[in-house]
Amino acid sequence: MRYLLLTFAVVLPTLLRAQGGSNYSTIGIGDFRPAIGALYDGASSYGIALPSTYTISTVNPALWTFVQTTRLQGGYRFHQQLITAGVGRRAQNNGKVEGLITLFAIDTAQGWSLSWGFYPLTSVNAAIAVPVAVPLPEEHLKGNYRFLTTGGISTMHLGLATRLTPSIGAGVAIRYHFGLFQTERTTTFQDSWTAPDTLTVTDWISGANLLLGIW
Numbered sequence: 001m002r003y004l005l006l007t008f009a010v011v012l013p014t015l016l017r018a019q020g021g022s023n024y025s026t027i028g029i030g031d032f033r034p035a036i037g038a039l040y041d042g043a044s045s046y047g048i049a050l051p052s053t054y055t056i057s058t059v060n061p062a063l064w065t066f067v068q069t070t071r072l073q074g075g076y077r078f079h080q081q082l083i084t085a086g087v088g089r090r091a092q093n094n095g096k097v098e099g100l101i102t103l104f105a106i107d108t109a110q111g112w113s114l115s116w117g118f119y120p121l122t123s124v125n126a127a128i129a130v131p132v133a134v135p136l137p138e139e140h141l142k143g144n145y146r147f148l149t150t151g152g153i154s155t156m157h158l159g160l161a162t163r164l165t166p167s168i169g170a171g172v173a174i175r176y177h178f179g180l181f182q183t184e185r186t187t188t189f190q191d192s193w194t195a196p197d198t199l200t201v202t203d204w205i206s207g208a209n210l211l212l213g214i215w
Helices: 002-017 038-049 061-066
Strands: 071-085 088-107 112-135 140-165 168-189 197-214
Touching: 061 112, 061 140, 061 168, 061 197, 112 168, 140 197
Parallel strands: none
Antiparallel strands: 071 088, 088 112, 112 140, 140 168, 168 197
16 A cells, blocks of 8 residues: 555656646646746745745745845746657747745844745746648648747735744745736638638736745
């Protein structure tokens, strides 16, 4: 039974995370990124309990009590996806601002810290082209169907953290989420007497939540 549970613990998270990637962001809100920075990206879900004196956590505000100095964190993230098919290979490149977060260490003795900033929570970026053909009595129309989607959800947060006891820290953050998604579907035929048909869909979403943390 122990080996079976260990197998589930390893395999199931892999299957759940396998749905990510820009090639899969044609539906839903895109690739989910709960943390920013190399430290918490590499730690995955363990980042909720990984203290650091240098990095500002976006998954657990209680970890702000470990930061001893006022810090400013930002960056830029670059992605490349290599798509291979029977007709060839194509690379899709895209990049986005990592975010800008600051933390003020108000009282390091008591662990009081104040943080605010913004960062991307999800990212959508997909480009798909599919050949199409329409048989007509006079001729055979050939063309392609192109699907482009961009956007994502960004998050702004404002929070406060402190130590309840010398060994227990707690934090709270108010987060406002907002995002714009745009999808463009274009059908183009090779014949000169045809015109391309384009359908553009734009969606705006927003919301807020309260994040509580303890360490």
